[in-house]
Amino acid sequence: MSDTGLPSGWEIRMSKSRGIPYYFCGSSQESCWEPPAGTDSDKLKAHMAANYSESIAPNAPQAQKIRAAHLLVKHAESRRPSSWREQEITRSKEEALQILGNHEQRIRSGDVSLADLAKSESDCSSARKGGDLGWFGRGDMQKEFEDAAFALKVGEMSSIVETASGYHLIERLG
Template sequence: MSESGLPASWEVRHSNSKNLPYYFNPETKESRWEPPSGTDTEKLKNYMAVNHTPTARPDAAGQAEGKIRCSHLLVKHSGSRRPSSWREAEITRSKEEAIEILKGYEQRIQEGESLGDIAVSESDCSSARKKGDLGFFGHGEMQKEFEDAAFALEPGQVSSVVETASGVHLIQRYGPVIYTAIY
């Protein structure tokens, strides 16, 4: 049993499309909205209150942690943690094929199309209906590779291909880091 009260191998993650926490088991790749059986619910309530509240948490220097806003375009492949999407019930393309598709979208963006306009019809993420908009997020709320790439971008900049367990992405950052007060 972990400090969160979840059974071994389970962790809390944050869904940006629904702006809610969910439960994920990286060993089995299972994800769910409800806590898995065997959860200590009292311990989980306390953990969630401390670690998953909407107020900013201090960083290592004690400063309010900043949040950024991004959109993304996701192309899943057969090795993605959930190889299905709103577009396709079963995704069978290879990672290499997904990267080639994404590079085609990257070219279209460089030629003047917007990432959001392409994401509406082509992204394998449910955020497609919002032009790929993931809203604001801070450190520790996204997969590490995605977070590192997103925070490295300048406002308005679009990333090159970013690989995560979800698939391959193009990420576009909007505006400066936003800091919120801690109360």
């Protein structure tokens, strides 16, 4: 095990499209956003804090990149109808829309934040980070998502946005 806390053969790389770190195994060519099995989480946390906390911020002006979080609810017609929560998502588009509509009401009423709800209810792997997708620019996300995110003011949340991935609520963070 290295000083990063990752298992042998694994390393940390930076995503060119998202500007955030990910994990890569040279021997298997496997990559993932989540730390691989066998990671010493305390060592990894210390390593990330010491080496990556500043590099996650964008190097481009704010007008070119924004930061957003989202809560995604997939359905059977989503481009990849599976998630960390469910191996096979079978709900209809209507059911997904109703679920996200209920989440939207809870967030807008102040009952819960998008970040807190995303941790347990989002079908995206960003759920572990409260839905935070990091910094991204034009062309990095699906067009419908990008258009909605760039139209928001910092701190503002979108209405429900449909993409090929499913239904989203988007909150602009930066």
